[in-house]
Amino acid sequence: MASLTKTKKHLGFTALRMAVTSHFHAINDNRQQSKCDYSQTEALMSAFACMYFQEPSLAQFQLRMEEELHKNNLRTLFGVENIPQNSQLRDIIDAIPSEELAPIFKDFFERLRRHKHLEDYAVFPNTLLCVIDGTQYHRSKDIHCEQCLHKEHKSGEITYSHSVLQGAIMHPNKKQVLPVMPESIQNKDGTEKQDCESNAAKRFIANLKKDHPRQGFIICGDGLMSHQPMIETIKDNGFHYLLVAKPGDHKYLFEWVNAFSELPSLEVIDDKGCTHQYRWKNDVPLHGEAQAITVNFLEYHLINPEGKVTYRNSWVTDFQISEQNIIQLVQAGRCRWKIENECFNTLKNQGYYIKHNYGHGKNHLSYNMYLLTLLAFYFHQIFELTDGAYQACRIKAGSKRYLWEVFRGTVRFLVMDSWEEMMDFYLNPDDYEVTKTKKS
Numbered sequence: 001m002a003s004l005t006k007t008k009k010h011l012g013f014t015a016l017r018m019a020v021t022s023h024f025h026a027i028n029d030n031r032q033q034s035k036c037d038y039s040q041t042e043a044l045m046s047a048f049a050c051m052y053f054q055e056p057s058l059a060q061f062q063l064r065m066e067e068e069l070h071k072n073n074l075r076t077l078f079g080v081e082n083i084p085q086n087s088q089l090r091d092i093i094d095a096i097p098s099e100e101l102a103p104i105f106k107d108f109f110e111r112l113r114r115h116k117h118l119e120d121y122a123v124f125p126n127t128l129l130c131v132i133d134g135t136q137y138h139r140s141k142d143i144h145c146e147q148c149l150h151k152e153h154k155s156g157e158i159t160y161s162h163s164v165l166q167g168a169i170m171h172p173n174k175k176q177v178l179p180v181m182p183e184s185i186q187n188k189d190g191t192e193k194q195d196c197e198s199n200a201a202k203r204f205i206a207n208l209k210k211d212h213p214r215q216g217f218i219i220c221g222d223g224l225m226s227h228q229p230m231i232e233t234i235k236d237n238g239f240h241y242l243l244v245a246k247p248g249d250h251k252y253l254f255e256w257v258n259a260f261s262e263l264p265s266l267e268v269i270d271d272k273g274c275t276h277q278y279r280w281k282n283d284v285p286l287h288g289e290a291q292a293i294t295v296n297f298l299e300y301h302l303i304n305p306e307g308k309v310t311y312r313n314s315w316v317t318d319f320q321i322s323e324q325n326i327i328q329l330v331q332a333g334r335c336r337w338k339i340e341n342e343c344f345n346t347l348k349n350q351g352y353y354i355k356h357n358y359g360h361g362k363n364h365l366s367y368n369m370y371l372l373t374l375l376a377f378y379f380h381q382i383f384e385l386t387d388g389a390y391q392a393c394r395i396k397a398g399s400k401r402y403l404w405e406v407f408r409g410t411v412r413f414l415v416m417d418s419w420e421e422m423m424d425f426y427l428n429p430d431d432y433e434v435t436k437t438k439k440s
Contacts, residue, residue, distance in 0.1 A: 352376070
């Protein structure tokens with residue numbers, strides 16, 4: 001336990017929750033206040049609490065606890081005095097523009113930066129790897145809104161969906177991924193053409209620059225991103241790029257590279273007997289058309305001791321490639337899988353219910369619920385990175401899923417005065433005397 005990170009005050013639950021509350025309070029409320037039973041902050045925080053405990057029905061548990069004990073964990077942990085009914089909660093959140101939640105992601109990023117945690121994520125000095133990818137979180141043949149993307153099938157049936165272009169800070173040697181404010185892939189008012197991942201990526205990059213003007217980033221993406229307009233967008237915003245480039249998408253590029261009888265290369269055999277083969281070429285034309293930009297090309301093969309290629313990939317970048325940085329660049333490029341596994345897979349399959357229909361709404365509800373879930377995930381990633389007590393809980397539980405089953409069970413039957421008390425109760429149960437409160 002001695003190696004566990006000591007919890008930093010400004011990155012603990014109380015500090016982060018108060019920060020979120022402050023941002024919720026700052027959102028303009030256009031409702032007629034004399035007719036409002038619940039504040040926007042109470043609605044947002046109640047929904048966030050559900051996402052935080054990965055429990056879609058948490059509010060109902062708390063309402064029942066309020067009836068029995070006249071006290072509940074939404075009040076003690078999240079500062080919610082009045083708990084909205086689900087229908088009222090959805091109506092309030094549906095009316096809040098999603099961009100109003102963006103400052104929270106920036107706030108958390110700055111807290112991590114100020115406390116030096118982002119230094120460990122730097123791939124190169126003052127340069128963070130931001131992996132971007134699209135994912136779908138709503139799909140239905142019946143439920144839809146004006147912002148939904150739609151696909152008409154040959155049968156005439158229409159499928160409606162919501163997707164986002166998500167970005168996350170990551171490092172090859174760190175398990176935790178740190179999400180940034182995503183960009184919604186959705187139809188806009190007054191436009192006939194459907195939105196797409198590439199357009200959303202361009203908006204995302206511009207917003208990333210606006211939010212973090214002095215931070216260096218490497219934008220890492222799949223083959224959909226490795227075309228000239230996207231590369232120019234990345235460069236125009238002062239960022240680096242490291243983008244997958246496949247032979248089928250870049251025939252001219254690969255013909256040009258393969259025309260050389262020999263390329264700069266490096267071969268490394270690790271202690272398991274696996275062979276890592278690297279080759280590269282600087283100043284390669286991206287395509288064969290006029291005004292083609294030049295890029296730097298790198299390729300990697302992983303060969304097992306039996307001589308079978310178990311992984312291969314290739315990328316284009318603006319970094320001048322040499323034997324001194326080729327391994328770092330390949331490790332960064334291979335890191336892209338983490339947005340699928342550590343981010344999307346976790347959100348979809350590890351208890352966050354990202355595809356659960358909490359209510360679609362007419363305006364912003366569906367996307368806002370995605371953002372609140374993402375913020376809950378961000379909280380947990382920060383705890384895994386910085387909170388010694390939470391790290392001790394993870395070790396004791398053995399798995400993240402089991403740990404949150406324990407926490408959910410605790411809030412259903414006991415009222416805790418603080419999040420810190422809840423973790424301590426799990427770590428040191430013998431120090432607590434639990435009494436059962438009966439209705440009189």
